[in-house]
Amino acid sequence: MDTANALTPGLDNPVYDSIKVFRAVADAMAHPGVIRHVQARPPAPAQLMPAAAAICLSLLDFETPLWLQHGQPAVGDYLKFHCGCPLAPQPRAAAFALITDTVSMPGPSVFNTGDPEYPDRSATLLVQVASLSNASGVRLGGPGLREPVYLDVAGIPAAYWRELQANHASFPCGVDVVFVWGERIAALPRTTVVTC
Amino acid sequence: MYVAVKGGEQAILNSWRLLAEQRRGDAGIPEITLTQIREQLGLAVDRVMAEGSLYDPELAALAIKQAQGDMVEAVFLLRAYRTTLPRLAASLPIDTSAMSLQRRISATFKDVPGGQVLGATYDYTQRLLDFELSNGAPVAPAPAAANALPAAADIATLMNAEGLLAEESPPADDAEPPDLTRDPLTYPAGRALQLQNLARGDEGFLLALGYATQRGYGHTHPFAGEIRQGAVIVEVVPEELGFAIEIGEITVSECQMINQFAGSATEPPQFTRGYGLAFGASERKAMAMALVDRSLRAGELGEAVTSPSQMQEFVLSHSDNVEASGFVQHLKLPHYVDFQSELELLRKLRARHFAGAGTDGAAT
Amino acid sequence: MNENSRAGGYNFAYLDEHTKRMIRRAILKAIAIPGYQVPFGSREMPLPYGWGTGGIQVTAAVIGPADVLKVIDQGSDDTTNAVNIRRFFVRTTGVRVTGRASDATIIQTRHRIPETPLREGQIIVYQVPIPEMLRWLEPREAETRKMHALSEYGAMHVKLYEDIARYGHIATTYDYPVIVNEHYLMRPSPIPKFDNPKLHMNPALQLFGAGREKRIYAVPPYTAVRSLDFEDHPFEIQRWQHACELCGAADSFLDEVIIDNEGARMFVCSDSDYCTQRRDAHRRAVA
Numbered sequence: 001m002d003t004a005n006a007l008t009p010g011l012d013n014p015v016y017d018s019i020k021v022f023r024a025v026a027d028a029m030a031h032p033g034v035i036r037h038v039q040a041r042p043p044a045p046a047q048l049m050p051a052a053a054a055i056c057l058s059l060l061d062f063e064t065p066l067w068l069q070h071g072q073p074a075v076g077d078y079l080k081f082h083c084g085c086p087l088a089p090q091p092r093a094a095a096f097a098l099i100t101d102t103v104s105m106p107g108p109s110v111f112n113t114g115d116p117e118y119p120d121r122s123a124t125l126l127v128q129v130a131s132l133s134n135a136s137g138v139r140l141g142g143p144g145l146r147e148p149v150y151l152d153v154a155g156i157p158a159a160y161w162r163e164l165q166a167n168h169a170s171f172p173c174g175v176d177v178v179f180v181w182g183e184r185i186a187a188l189p190r191t192t193v194v195t196c
Numbered sequence: 197m198y199v200a201v202k203g204g205e206q207a208i209l210n211s212w213r214l215l216a217e218q219r220r221g222d223a224g225i226p227e228i229t230l231t232q233i234r235e236q237l238g239l240a241v242d243r244v245m246a247e248g249s250l251y252d253p254e255l256a257a258l259a260i261k262q263a264q265g266d267m268v269e270a271v272f273l274l275r276a277y278r279t280t281l282p283r284l285a286a287s288l289p290i291d292t293s294a295m296s297l298q299r300r301i302s303a304t305f306k307d308v309p310g311g312q313v314l315g316a317t318y319d320y321t322q323r324l325l326d327f328e329l330s331n332g333a334p335v336a337p338a339p340a341a342a343n344a345l346p347a348a349a350d351i352a353t354l355m356n357a358e359g360l361l362a363e364e365s366p367p368a369d370d371a372e373p374p375d376l377t378r379d380p381l382t383y384p385a386g387r388a389l390q391l392q393n394l395a396r397g398d399e400g401f402l403l404a405l406g407y408a409t410q411r412g413y414g415h416t417h418p419f420a421g422e423i424r425q426g427a428v429i430v431e432v433v434p435e436e437l438g439f440a441i442e443i444g445e446i447t448v449s450e451c452q453m454i455n456q457f458a459g460s461a462t463e464p465p466q467f468t469r470g471y472g473l474a475f476g477a478s479e480r481k482a483m484a485m486a487l488v489d490r491s492l493r494a495g496e497l498g499e500a501v502t503s504p505s506q507m508q509e510f511v512l513s514h515s516d517n518v519e520a521s522g523f524v525q526h527l528k529l530p531h532y533v534d535f536q537s538e539l540e541l542l543r544k545l546r547a548r549h550f551a552g553a554g555t556d557g558a559a560t
Numbered sequence: 561m562n563e564n565s566r567a568g569g570y571n572f573a574y575l576d577e578h579t580k581r582m583i584r585r586a587i588l589k590a591i592a593i594p595g596y597q598v599p600f601g602s603r604e605m606p607l608p609y610g611w612g613t614g615g616i617q618v619t620a621a622v623i624g625p626a627d628v629l630k631v632i633d634q635g636s637d638d639t640t641n642a643v644n645i646r647r648f649f650v651r652t653t654g655v656r657v658t659g660r661a662s663d664a665t666i667i668q669t670r671h672r673i674p675e676t677p678l679r680e681g682q683i684i685v686y687q688v689p690i691p692e693m694l695r696w697l698e699p700r701e702a703e704t705r706k707m708h709a710l711s712e713y714g715a716m717h718v719k720l721y722e723d724i725a726r727y728g729h730i731a732t733t734y735d736y737p738v739i740v741n742e743h744y745l746m747r748p749s750p751i752p753k754f755d756n757p758k759l760h761m762n763p764a765l766q767l768f769g770a771g772r773e774k775r776i777y778a779v780p781p782y783t784a785v786r787s788l789d790f791e792d793h794p795f796e797i798q799r800w801q802h803a804c805e806l807c808g809a810a811d812s813f814l815d816e817v818i819i820d821n822e823g824a825r826m827f828v829c830s831d832s833d834y835c836t837q838r839r840d841a842h843r844r845a846v847a
Contacts, residue, residue, distance in 0.1 A: 018580075022584045027765075030591050031781065116710070118705075144591075146763075204644075272608065280574075510699075523609055526609075536814070538734075
């Protein structure tokens with residue numbers, strides 16, 4: 001284990017920081033596509049964006065296997081140390097996945113999408129991206145949105161949006177996605193209708 | 197003038213004070229101590245520990261005192277405390293064949309290796325109210341042999357050797373057992389979860405269901421193969437050590453019920469088992485549990501499922517007295533809104549009825 | 561223990577952090593699958609099952625020190641159960657509490673939705689006794705789960721239609737079945753059907769907690785919630801011939817109160833906050 005990394009601190013105040021982080025994520029899930037700010041900057045390894053680190057530290061534990069796209073040892077050690085989460089050997093075994101490279105990332109169907117009787121037993125993907133904007137981009141609609149929202153995510157291949165449309169079509173099964181850019185997040189639950 | 201139920205806050209505080217006073221009773225009489233409860237009401241303590249799912253005689257005694265002896269309330273208090281405790285490890289399975297026996301009987305064999313050991317039991321006390329006890333009397337010491345008997349092989353193992361008793365081995369991937377206090381029960385539940393549920397289930401509920409199986413509702417032709425009670429060692433394997441260490445000793449009651457099984461297309465006729473285990477000296481509970489466990493195996497053994505005691509969802513969803521007591525008693529809470537809605541509806545229906553529309557709603 | 565400050569020896573909001581994480585993850589999935597009942601590892605709470613343990617666990621998992629909490633039972637802040645739950649949160653979190661729906665960031669409720677419209681950013685937490693709408697039609701969980709997976713709700717329609725055949729209308733007045741986002745049949749908890757229209761496209765996040773039954777479900781903001789009905793028998797809410805005798809409201813759900821031994825009745829708002837606000841406004845206008 002890379003103890004230097006593992007021993008950098010987690011959240012300043014686990015109780016009060018994690019409620020703020022959770023509320024930001026819940027708010028993002030409840031208003032798909034709308035960019036929210038996550039207020040916590042744990043001193044995590046550089047490969048982890050602040051919001052991704054904060055979300056992992058707030059929501060992961062021994063019950064949530066995490067899949068790392070590039071198996072980054074520094075990230076794995078840090079999160080194993082602070083969360084006690086096991087690392088998933090394959091995407092399908094993961095409750096959470098951390099994706100750091102949008103060009104080579106696997107499609108949502110590679111992950112556990114739950115089963116029709118238990119659609120909640122499905123993965124949540126944290127996708128780190130180069131930028132997020134509500135000024136333009138794909139059009140989003142569905143639960144949580146009174147009117148359509150536009151979301152531009154840097155570096156997402158066109159094919160991925162089509163895969164997210166298929167993910168939506170398989171409701172109630174599916175994965176839920178949280179795009180992360182620095183301290184900002186935008187969520188795409190499976191209910192969201194994506195129009196490219 | 198109508199006053200909404202204002203002043204609820206003060207009413208609650210007053211109710212707390214009244215309760216404390218009622219609990220204490222006559223202040224001229226010495227207050228009962230936890231040690232007295234633990235030492236002299238031990239079977240009550242055991243039941244509260246069993247259904248409270250927490251082996252701690254001191255806290256169980258406190259719960260009994262706080263609940264004024266209301267056992268279901270005491271179980272609830274202990275459970276609510278248990279929730280706040282961290283879950284540090286899963287112990288290794290306790291080995292009841294290595295039990296330090298206080299009592300051990302078999303109804304199926306006249307004698308068994310290790311012998312029949314009556315131990316302390318109400319079974320043959322003749323249930324005459326003992327008026328000497330009302331004044332307190334010194335107790336003569338019991339014969340020493342009743343304590344610390346050697347470990348004895350269990351009867352199920354002895355019968356297994358002949359193939360008479362269906363083999364029961366843990367599944368190949370017998371990982372850490374599921375924990376119904378942390379994961380919600382989903383159906384169908386495996387046997388491990390079923391036994392966990394029954395072990396903390398209400399004794400009265402299991403007793404009634406077990407009794408019903410004896411009267412034909414899901415009959416299983418039971419024999420009390422073996423009942424044993426005594427102390428067992430609890431061990432855990434800490435991640436960082438990699439070997440087992442002893443963390444303590446608990447007293448349990450275990451019942452192996454042996455039941456007829458006519459056989460199926462794949463299985464020869466043989467005996468099958470119902471299993472009961474409870475904290476403390478809780479023999480009635482362990483026996484009832486074993487009857488219900490076996491009855492619930494009807495589906496697995498290809499028997500017709502016709503009685504409540506054979507229906508897993510029915511039994512496991514209703515066995516917990518903390519859940520049952522809460523939901524039954526929640527009827528005390530205000531239901532003004534639902535009731536008002538029903539009142540409106542009933543008036544409407546009656547108006548229609550008396551207007552001659554009768555029940556022929558199609559007239560609208 | 562000082563009853564007015566945080567209770568010692570327990571974590572913020574009573575639950576340990578692991579339990580909160582588990583509930584929070586369940587809530588996130590519930591938001592992502594509107595109307596679907598997410599099983600969760602419900603804990604024993606220091607209040608009895610059936611008295612709001614599901615709502616309390618949900619509130620405990622979402623509440624932060626900056627929140628302002630309102631707790632109502634039957635629409636009122638002053639009923640003993642509401643008082644008791646509010647006291648629990650004051651003792652375990654030290655958060656500010658309020659009676660005003662508009663001032664609250666979190667509203668925990670049993671059997672009502674406030675008359676004051678909710679706004680974006682608010683969270684309303686419902687206490688749910690029985691989460692499964694199909695339970696009276698099919699007691700087995702294993703079966704109802706299949707029916708939900710297939711969105712197969714014929715049995716529910718038949719039940720409602722039998723009402724119509726028998727009474728001329730649907731004889732369900734509270735806990736009236738709804739379809740969420742055109743997929744899941746959902747039990748709105750025992751709110752009067754009067755409140756059902758408030759579920760639809762509500763700007764607030766609606767969370768439902770069933771502690772004894774160990775289920776959490778959600779309706780995200782701006783989500784379609786349709787009360788089941790038939791073309792020739794459209795859904796209708798209760799109406800009164802009275803107005804509230806305290807504030808004069810003609811648009812609120814009314815409680816009927818027996819005021820003397822002769823059985824005289826009066827009708828008053830079930831929502832005590834709404835009623836008080838209206839009376840205060842009237843008083844100010846007169847002054």
